[in-house]
Structures are given as structure tokens and as C-alpha cells.
Amino acid sequence: MKPLFVQKTIRINAPVSKVWKVLTDVNLTRHWIRLMWTGFLSLESDWKLGSEVLWKGVGEKTEFYGKVLSVKITKLLEYNFRLNNPEISKEEIITYELEKNDKYTILTISMGNFGDTPEHELCYLGALDGWKKALPKIKTLAESL
Numbered sequence: 001m002k003p004l005f006v007q008k009t010i011r012i013n014a015p016v017s018k019v020w021k022v023l024t025d026v027n028l029t030r031h032w033i034r035l036m037w038t039g040f041l042s043l044e045s046d047w048k049l050g051s052e053v054l055w056k057g058v059g060e061k062t063e064f065y066g067k068v069l070s071v072k073i074t075k076l077l078e079y080n081f082r083l084n085n086p087e088i089s090k091e092e093i094i095t096y097e098l099e100k101n102d103k104y105t106i107l108t109i110s111m112g113n114f115g116d117t118p119e120h121e122l123c124y125l126g127a128l129d130g131w132k133k134a135l136p137k138i139k140t141l142a143e144s145l
Helices: 016-024 026-036 124-144
Strands: 005-012 040-044 052-056 062-072 076-081 091-100 105-112
Touching: 005 124, 016 026, 016 091, 016 105, 016 124, 026 040, 052 076, 062 091, 076 124, 105 124
Parallel strands: none
Antiparallel strands: 005 105, 040 052, 052 062, 062 076, 076 091, 091 105
């Protein structure tokens, strides 16, 4: 099987601090995480190295969980996540990279590898579509702060 990674970049007309806030403040992540995957209501963490990351759905039930793997405030955030099901061991890694410019921020997200199993490959198109919907909302939120 061939490697399948999602990588998307968007230019946001806002300072890097505001983009970071949209990516990490639970009151703001609620607005874009719902667009990414149906049924998710929040993405929660204190975003410190080694801290838990919780993807919550209806009734505040933890659907996915993971840990913060790397954090450089306003520059880089990387975390893993996996389905809250002991029978499924596959985990994903999501990376946010923020590049500061005088008048805007470049946000690059990376996610994958979806090409490791036939079942996992089926998730690839959903991840592409989810980020296609979520990134414009992230942009709008950061630009309106």
C-alpha cells in the first residue's frame, strides 16, 4: 500500500497568537471541530507536553483520546489520537505548524498515514473533506478575534 497523508495549508489574515487561540481554546475549537467530523462537539486539552487530548461527542462522551507529543507555543502542536475502543489500536498524528508573517499567518496541518491498511485507507477521503470544511472556519474565527 502507498502512504496517504493529509496536508493542507491556509493563509490567515491574523496574528499567529490568534490562530493559536482558535486551535487550542475549547470555546473556539467547538466551532470548527463539528465541521471536521460529524458527531464531535469538542476538542479538549491543556495543550501541555504529555497532556491528554479528548475528542468529545454527544453527552460529553470521549470518542477519541490521545496525548500532546510536541508543543512550541504559537509555532507547532502535535498530538496523537485513537478511537476510545480497546479493540482498535490504530492511532493518528495531527500536526499544526504556524508560520508567522508581518500581516498574516500560514497554518499547515498534517495528518496520516492512511495508507497502512485497506480499512484505514477508507478514512482518508473523510479526513480530506473534514479539513476542507474546518480550515475556512478556523480562518474566519481567527480573523474575527
